[in-house]
Amino acid sequence: MTKQFDFTASYYDQEFTNTKIGIAQRNIVLKFLDKNLQGLKNVDIFELNCGTGEDAQWFGEKKQVNSILATDISEKMIEVAEQKNKTNLKASFRLEDASNLSPIVLEKRFDIIHSNFGGLNCLDRFEVESLLQQLSLMLKPNGCIYLVLMPTVCIWESFYFCLKLNWKNVFRRYTKDSVNAQLNVDTFVKTWYYSPKTLKRLLPPSLKITNFQTVGFFIWPSYLNAWATKFPALFNLLVKLENLVKGLSFLCFFSDHYMVKITSSGKT
Structure with missing residues (x-):
């Protein structure tokens, strides 16, 4: 998996972060995080799969944030993130495999x-379950976990494959097995999809989900950015609709992504 993301590091921002869809989807996430940062002080943040360091850069600009430890499995992604965050004195970057976190972390x-x-x-499911157990022990009292995941059904994706008459991929996410998701023309990565219901089952007793939010029910998946460029008025309308429905948790089952806030349940 490391090599696949190494290959995409140099152009990831160009093909996702800085696109209309990438900006629109990230804005949904950052607005949610910004709301939850209000009233906090001296916040220490741990980021998994930080990619090119876009979120670390945003966190670094927040007065509430004390430090950010941003990690990724890809050495090339970390190199891009460090370059982007040269002036971000709050952030440090480290190579880490989310399925096998180091004792130092x-x-x-x-x-x-x-x-x-x-x-x-x-x-995979075993790795996610194990990671969530570890993360529960890494939280300070009153700490929170924020995850953005891809569910097992995406309405826009199914519509897109129907238009292409690619019937076998219409519900490609709806499986317990991994799917070879395409990063670019020559690069694929094994991907597992988790509905909100499945994620709940994977949580240890010490954690509970306290909030859901859509990230891409109306906003298209990133590989449809050409549509967003070709039909800007329509895309802007979809962004407005997304902001109207993002709090409707049942739509998370059918979005490109969804966001969850996880807190301590008080159980052991």
Whole structure:
């Protein structure tokens, strides 16, 4: 998996982060995080699958944030992230495999643990369950985990494959097995999809989900950015509709991504 993301690091921002769809979807996530940062002080953040460091850069600009430890499995992604965050004195970057966190990281404690845009979808069910157990022990009292995942059904994706008469992929996400998701023409990565219901089952007793939010029910998946460029008025309308429905948790089952806030349940 490391090599696949190494290959995409140099153009990831061009093909996702800085596109209309990438900006629109990330804005949904960052607005949610910004709301939850209000009233906090000296926040220590741990980020999994940080990619090119876009979120670390945003966190670094927040007065509430004290430090960010951003990690990724890809050395090339970390190199891009460090370059982007040269002036971000709050952020440090480290190579880490989310399925096998190092003891140095596991012994630390954080106010916020964050993973954006399907980073955990690169892990199988056993790995996700094990990771969530570890993350529960890495939270400070009153700490929160924020995850953005890809569910097992995406309405726009199914519509897109119907238009292409590609029937076998209409519900390609709806499986317990991994899917070879395409990163670019020559690069694929094994991907598992998790509905909100499945994610709940994978949580340890010490954690509970306290909020759901859509990230891409109306907003198209990133591989449809050509549509967003060709039909800007329609896309802007879809962004407005997304902001109207993003709090309707049942739509998370059918979105490109969904975001969850996870807190302590008080159980052991």
